[in-house]
Amino acid sequence: MARDPRLFDASASLAERVTAAFSKDGPLAQAFPGFRPRGGQLGFALALAETLQKEGTLVAEAGTGTGKTFAYLTPALLSGLTVIISTGGKPLQDQLYKKDVPMLSRALGVHPKTAVLKGRANYVCLERLMHVAEDGVPLPERNSHAKLRKIVRFAQITKTGDRSELAEVPENDPLWPMVTSTRENCLGPDRCPHYGECFVKRARDEAQSAQIVIVNHHLYLSSVALKRENQGMDGMLPTADLTVFDEAHQLPAVATAFFGTRFSTYQVEDIAHEAEALGKSYAADGADWTKICGAVRKAVDELKLSCYAVGLTEGDRKAVETIERFGELAGPMATLLKAFAKLGDALKTNAGRRDEIDVLRAYHAEVLDEMDNWKHVATATKPPTASADTEAANAEIPASSPAVADLMTAAPSNAPQPTDKDREIAERLVKKNTPKGPAVRWVEVMKSGIRFNLTPLSFAGEFREMRKAEGGSWLFTSATLSTGGKAGAANTAADFGHYLREVGLSPEECRAEQWPSPFNYWEQGVFYLPDLPPPERNTIEHVERVVEAAWPLIVAAGGKTFFLCTSIAGMERAADLLEDKIKTNGLDYPLLVQNEMPRNALIEEFRRRGNAVLVGSMSFWEGVDVRGDALSLVVIDKIPFTPPDDPVTNARCEAIRASGKHPFFVHSVPEAVISLKQGAGRLIRSETDRGVFMLGDSRVLTKGYGKTVLASLPDFYKTRQLGKVLTFFADPERFREDLYC
Ligand code: SF4
Structure with a gap:
């Protein structure tokens, strides 16, 4: 495809070139059939172009369907700058690396060197593979030998060693941990006979010299911490002109775990x-x-x-x-x-x-x-x-504890350039830090043993220092970062206060803005609030009521339901009740329950069956994209407040109270609202999706914070009448006409 000269006009500003890229006759319109300029997408892209020029920080909430990936990739690619994109997990990493970046680069006529860097458990470890294949190590399953042969063949021909390229051996196969490495068992540069061909090393080297590097939040934090721990020594990533946190709503949870x-x-x-x-x-x-x-x-x-x-x-x-x-x-x-x-x-x-x-x-x-x-x-x-x-x-x-200092004596202290071994040792040391600032010390009792945790109450300070040291421009983006308002809606304003506090940003040092979804939620979806008593402490009784209220909807939808609970106990009870109801009524809806199979397999099965009912807890509230008819009803049992006995939340609330603020409104409500937005966001994933969102929690009408919750949800048609919802499923045309009567 011929390059559009407007995109490379040296006399034009980045904003002008971005505008040309998104124009009706621009390269995106030519490359992607069905592309049409969307106000929200261009607005977001121009805001980032301006941010890049000022070396500033942009916090961007972009509703589902805005086209946020192209919105930030277009100015990023046209700027020619070095960009690190950090995501919440592998699916988005793969989508960016395999699809979005190459497709958009081709359309724009740019050729950035792009690299993806994942956690080391994603790469075949040649040393461990040879050990398992050649030393007769007992294998976990009868068919493991055949799979092992496939992995050996794969290791001989792959350039990356990324196990996601070998679809024949499933992601959750028990063989993988035996042939991949951990920080603890990797032999490292001095001892490993395969270090020269090591896939982890290769991926890191590629990342160091790339213009666009795609990582996940945990790896990003590790790399930057590595740099800071060892002044003058490189981390795993290049120095970025622009750092993008996509799925930025996940950053606080990842950072809390990382800094603890x-x-x-x-x-x-x-x-x-x-x-x-x-x-x-x-x-x-x-x-x-x-x-x-x-x-x-x-x-x-x-x-x-x-x-x-x-x-x-x-x-x-x-x-x-x-x-x-x-x-x-x-x-x-x-x-x-x-x-x-x-x-x-x-x-x-x-x-x-x-x-x-x-x-x-x-x-x-x-x-x-x-x-x-x-x-x-x-x-x-x-x-x-x-x-x-x-x-x-x-x-x-002590600054360096005896055990670790002891190990460090073997490392060259005055080497002019960091060696691979230096990096390896430093990587091991990154996690030895104690959290800086107030932390909560807590104990967790599991079947497998007892864990002793030290978790920071806030990572904002450390994160702010990190950003300052790294420099450049910053983008935090997700569909759910704010509470309380929808862009364009009357009398509401999005409130980013909670998120900004979490990541250590002040409103003065960043631009925080919301770009709405282009979907017509009013026509595409219904928000149903059944007449139920408010949830008591007894989760089980409440879940039983929610199942009763949801059942007519599940039947009207023909299955096609996500039933999401805020607790495992509630989820198990809901699954039992729904199984009974499906059987008693002689229906053929497949019932899929969390933990019956790996999460991705469960979602795939849900898509494939077309009329399934999936019962899950919090892990299904986000990152699940089921477009089309297979998902027509999302039921959420109640507003997802963090359980009152959670030690980290409690300690954070105490600290907020001590500072004279009200922890429930400053912390608990925003957390719950952002989480609920994620859950509700599973329903409408495209301009043609239709469906019902049912919330089994009447507190949205009786409590003061209910207004904030309602204002944060998509602009669905709202009703408390079961009849209206049944009409929505049975007679879409009549329902649509009634909307405007
Ligand atoms: S350096 Fe570590 S990860 Fe790489 S092949 Fe050797 S043991 Fe495996």
Whole structure:
């Protein structure tokens, strides 16, 4: 396709060139049949062009169907600048890399070098693959041998090693963890015989020299943290002129996890198990492995028993302050620290005897560091407060803890340029930080063990510092970032306050704007609010009522339903009831329930069956795109407020209260609204979709915050009458005519 000279006119501004690209006779109209200029899309693109010129920050909420990807990619590609695009997960990464960027580049006549960088578990590890294929390692399933042969063949011909290219071996196959690497088991540049051809290294090298790099939020944060930890040393990514966070609503959750630290009893047990196996095989004379590892296991058992003795039970997630006899864990924690440190000594004594022992030693040091964050537990008589606790934790930890510093002595300290090994070591160290600023210390009891967490109350400060150090322009975009208003609607204004606070932006330093969806929600959808009592604390009873209220709609829709719950218990009860109803009524709707198969497979099955009812919890509220007839009804049991006993939310609310603000309105309502918008957003995905959104929560009419909730949802036709909804399904034409009577 011939290049449009208007896009490369050196005398024209970026805004003028972007306008030409989106014009009726522009390259996009010529390249994409059905393309037509959309006001929201052009508005967004021009806002980004202006942001780039000022090296500013744009926060852009773009409704479903706005065409937000092309809106930001067009100015980004025409600018010729280096751009990092960070997404919430793999599906969007793949879509951008395989489809959107190449398609749009061709249409615009530009040829940027583009790279995608995923987490290391996405790439075949040649070292581990050879080990599994050649050393007769037992395989998990009967047909694993055939699949292993496919992976070996794939590794010989692939350029990227990206396992998503090998569709014949499903994403969730138990073979994958055996032939991919983790930070903990990668041998790294000095020890790995395959390092020269390593797919992870290759992907990182590609990213370093690319103009457009597509990553995910976690990798982005890791790379920038790496740079900051090691001044002068590159991260995994190039320095960007523009950093784009797409699916930016997911950034706060990812960043909270990233800036927090944690260790678990099962990690410690795993290390002890691995150390015993490796020690006995390769360094039998180097230590009494049975005794040392046995002591670690015994200490773990004692700590677990003590946790149960102070009243913790499976499923608990409790802040330390709320565990009355928390001080009783002091002895068992001290014993575990001592036993685990002794294991570290044994690994150190045997360093250099076998690569796997050295790799395990690095992992051990990392976990020991995390455990060190809990050292004060061994001496505390009273549980500390959240903020005092952080100070105590920070005070106790030397700038570089002994375990890690010990490992670092092997690294060249005065090398002029960072080597791959430097990067490898630095990558291991990134996560050793304790959160800066107030944090909440909490304990989580799972079937597999007990996890000790230290989670920051806010990552805004650290994130602000990161942005300052990185420089350039910034874009945060998603369909759900604000509360309280729809662009273009009368008497409402979008409120970005909550999101800006979360990511550490002040309204003065950014432009925050909303571009509406081009869909005609009024005609395409109905918001049905059944006459139900407000949800009580008893989730199960409420879910039972919601199922009853939703059932006539499910029948009218012919299945084709997402039934989404705010709790696992509610989801299970809803699934049981719906299964009964489907059977009793002799209907053939396939019932698909979360966790019955992997999420993507479940969604694929839902699309394929065409009349299914899918019951899920929060993980189905976002990132699910079912266009067309297969999805005609979305039911949500209630407004998704975070459970009142969540330790992180509680600590955040306390901090907000201490600052004189009302946590419910400043934190809980915006969080719930953004989440509800995501859930409701599953329904209408194209200009021809039609459907009903039912919310089983009458508090939107009885509580003060209800107005904010209603104002944030798409502009559906709203009704409390079942008859209207049934007409919507049975007689669309009549329903449409009635709308305008
Ligand atoms: S460097 Fe690490 S990821 Fe790469 S092949 Fe070696 S062990 Fe595997």
